[in-house]
Amino acid sequence: MSTTSVPSHGDAAALVPLPELDPLMRDLLAISLTAVSLLRPAYSEAGEIHDFTLDYLNPAAQRRAGLPEQPSETLRSGFPSTFTNGVFDLYRRTYETGQDGRLDFNYEANGLSHHFQGTARRSGDLLVVSSTDTADQPHAAADATLHQAGAATQADDFSEQVRARQQVQQLNEELAATNAELHATNDEHLRTNTALSEAQHQLRQLNQQLEAHVLERTQDLEGARNEAEAERHRLRALIAEAPALIAQLRGPNHFVELVNERFGSLLSGRELAGLLYRAAMPELKNQPFFDQLDAVYRTGESYYGKEVPAVLDRSNSGQLSTDYFNYTYQATHDASGRVDGILVFAEEVTEQVLARQERETQREQLQNLFMQAPAPIVILDGPAMVYQLVNPAYQRMFPGRELLGKSLLEALPELAGSTIPQLLHEVYTTGEAYLAREMPLRIARHEGAPLEDMYCTFTYQARRTCYGVIDGVLVFAHDVTDQVRARGRVQELNQELAAINEELHTTNEELATSNTQLVSINSDLDNFVYTASHDLKAPISNIEGLLATLREELPAPAKGSEVALILDLIQNSVERFTHTISLLTDITKLQKEYNQFATPVVLSQVIDEVRLDLAPLLQEVGGHLHVNVAATPTITFAEKNLRSVVYNLVSNAFKYHNPEREANVTIRSRVEAAYLVLEVEDNGLGLDLSGDHQLFGLFRRFHTHVEGSGVGLHMVKKLVENAGGKIEVKSKPGQGSTFSVYFPC
The missing domain is CATH 3.30.450.20 (PAS domain)
Structure with a gap:
């Protein structure tokens, strides 16, 4: 049998090649009286065998089924009764278990009753089925006629069945006559038995050879399947690990x-x-x-x-x-x-992406810092030393000369004869920083201007990528021409220099004394602001009381009168003054609380205390506070500062609740890497964090319909960052916000 392409499951147009058979096997299958079929399983979407395609039928199977060698039918479409008489179940079980199956069954077709005997065996991806049909033996004419009559009775009514029986009786009489003819042919059949026995003997030998060949092929396929299964197990283990x-x-x-x-x-x-x-x-x-x-x-x-x-x-x-x-x-x-x-x-790669974004942000911040720095700074990119960044201070050293985007020697060709290109190359090559003090240069400050003497102090530092690869040089420059010239003049006046040095020494001592005094003054100023903010509260309260009394004692002024206007101005001034004192008090508290001593604090107790303090607010807004901090029972932090953090976040969550739904605030904690994370989540108004929101900026407020100072979140951020932590926020307008505070373990 030559290489054959047969329909595969799921696509009647696609063909699967069958293996090449040797001539002996091909001839054996062609003359075999036994029906041999090759079936291939078809799977459902759930991965179960739900049908078999007919990949190949030998001539005996073709004659029995009335189908070509490579039929387009499947077992289900061509032989539906196999799904009710147990044949399909046997085929599926044999394929899945790999154990040979035997079957004996009756099959009704073409008005005749067939009795089949067969075997099935899995061979690689195929199922080999061999079957014999007792109906293949020759039938007497009377039997055939009876079968035809039986088939006819299935389609006719009762009267037709009677006529069929009468016809059968008549055929029985004809059968007696044909028996005599059969007797005459028996002698001829006996003569052919010897030749038939020899042919059967040869067929048995061929069958034995076929079985041996099939067994050998089956063993090879079984070994290959076992090896594939072992490889599949190794692959699954590799995937799992x-x-x-x-x-x-x-x-x-x-x-x-x-x-x-x-x-x-x-x-x-x-x-x-x-x-x-x-x-x-x-x-x-x-x-x-x-x-x-x-x-x-x-x-x-x-x-x-x-x-x-x-x-x-x-x-x-x-x-x-x-x-x-x-x-x-x-x-x-x-x-x-x-x-x-x-x-x-x-x-x-979330951590890598966020880290790179953070690096890019830091790099952008560093670039902004460079651009705003008063000292001259440039970044030279690559081995060609191209000016990638030139801050204004550096550009002022060379007004009118175009530097950005040009290489060092293209922008300042007069440096070709100096040591600067070589020094920069060494820094770029070795990565070692270089400090050049008061380096003399002959350079033109303006384009086309004559060269002039100048002195600069340079710091050359290698710039590295996130992978540690050098990709440029940072140059910090300082024009010290005036200082060098001044020193030259000072050297001519040594005597005056000694006196000046003495004065400088004295001045330094005075500056040191002044610095000490300034530190003390700053501390006194903090104390003064804190004390004053508290001491001024009582007079302001008195003024408010006197103003209220004055309103009561004076006759009710006409609306829009000068007296009413003056009273309103006084009232507004008192309220602004009170608000300013409150802000000063909060900020001063923040300054004083920076260096609080950190101790292990029971988080649940702090939350319970805050809940009690906020009970009136919770009752006012009808809110609910849910707590789950079992993951971090204690947090090492200044207890007073921790209470301030929790109070500000929880109070804000309820103050800025959404009036259209019940206020729900959840406090939970977890351990993440080197941090203990405390989260406060609400379903309130939410925040628009797009753009430069500056949520934690001092006096920054997003909602003005609720009383507040804009200091709370600023204080929380400072307290956490001063302790080595950080705070993050996720929010969507109309949905709510989640503040995550990261305390270092």
Whole structure:
């Protein structure tokens, strides 16, 4: 039998090549009186065998089934009764267990009753079925006529059945006559028995050779299957232990066949295997991932994503977070080369992305700092030393000369004969900083101007990437020409210099004394502001009382009169003064509380105290405070400062509640890396944090309909940062806010 292509399951037009058979095997199958069929399993989306395709029928099987060698029918479409008489169940069990199966069954077809005997064995991806039909033996004419009559009776009514019986009786008489003819032919049949026995003997020998060949091939395939299964187990173990996120998806609907432990732990143990990917990861709807998977399955082309943001419910609580991933979608193929699934390989890079963003922010801040610095600063990029940044102070050293975007020698060609290019090259090559004090230069300050003498002090420092690779040089310059010239003049006046030095020494001592006095004055000033802010409260209260008394004693002034205007101005001035004193008190408290001693503090007790202090506010807004801080029973922090942090965050959460719904505030804690994290989440008005929001700026307020100073969040940020921590906020207008305070462990 030559190489054959047969329909594969799921696609009647696609063909799967069968192995090449030797001539003996091909001839044996061609003349065999036994029906031999090769079946291939067809799977449902759930991965179960639900049908078999007919990949090959030998001539005996073709005659019996009335089908070609490579039929387009499946077992279900061509032989539906096999799903009710137990044949399909036997085939499926034999394929799945690998144990040989035997069967005896009756099959009704073409008005005749057939009795079959057969065997089935799995061979690689195929099921080999061999069967014999007792109906293949020659029937007497009367038997055939009886079968035809029986078939006819199935289609006719009762009267037709009677006529059929009469016809059968008549045929019985004809049968007696044909028996005599059969007797005459018996002698001829006996003569042919000898030749038939010899042919049967040869057929048995061929059958034995065929069985030996099939057994050898089956053993080879079994060994290959065992080796493949072992390799599959090794692959599964490797996937389970891999440090990346790995999942195996099957079918066009992306059935999750396998996920490794790291993938599951990313989603807090959420069940993924055995589900469709869309059902297992519903939060990915309206994100690009499902469309990407569909495209990979449709085209077979891999997809690579780098630092792609994904909004996930990592805690399975409905709380979504944005994380970043590098990932690959790789199509997998079946034995025929068709796409049958997708391998997902992903790596979380959230920390790297956020760290890079932070570095970029810091780099931008550093660049802004350079641009605003009073000292001349430039950044020379690459080995060509191209001016990448020139701050205004440096540009003032060379007014009118274009520097930015040019190399050092292109912008200042007169430096070619100096040592500066060589020094910069050494710093770029070795990474070692260099300090050049009062280096003499012959340079033109203006474009086309004559060269003039100048002296500069330079600091050359290598700039490195986040990977430690040198990519430029930072230059800090200071024009000391005037100082050098002044020193030259001073050297001519040594006697005066001695006197000046003495004066400078005395002045330094006075400055040191002044510095000490300033430190003391600053401390006294803090104390004065704190004391004054408190001492002024009583007079202001008295003024308010006197003003109220004055309003009561004076006749009610006419609206818009000068007296009423003056009283209102006095009242407004008193209120502004009171507000200013309150702000001064808060800020002074913050200054005094910077250096509080840190001790282990029971967090739940602090929260209970704050809850009692805010009881009137909770009752006023009808709010509820939910607490879950079992993860961090104690926090090492200044107790007074910790109470201030909790009080400000919780009071703000209730003050800025959404009047359209019940106010709910949740306090929870967790351990994250080197931090104890305290979160305060509310469902209030929320904040618009787009742009330069400066939420923690002093006197910064987002909602003015509620009384406040704009100092609370500023104080919280300073208290936490001074202790080595940090504070973050996530918020959406109309939905609420979550403040996360990171206390160092």
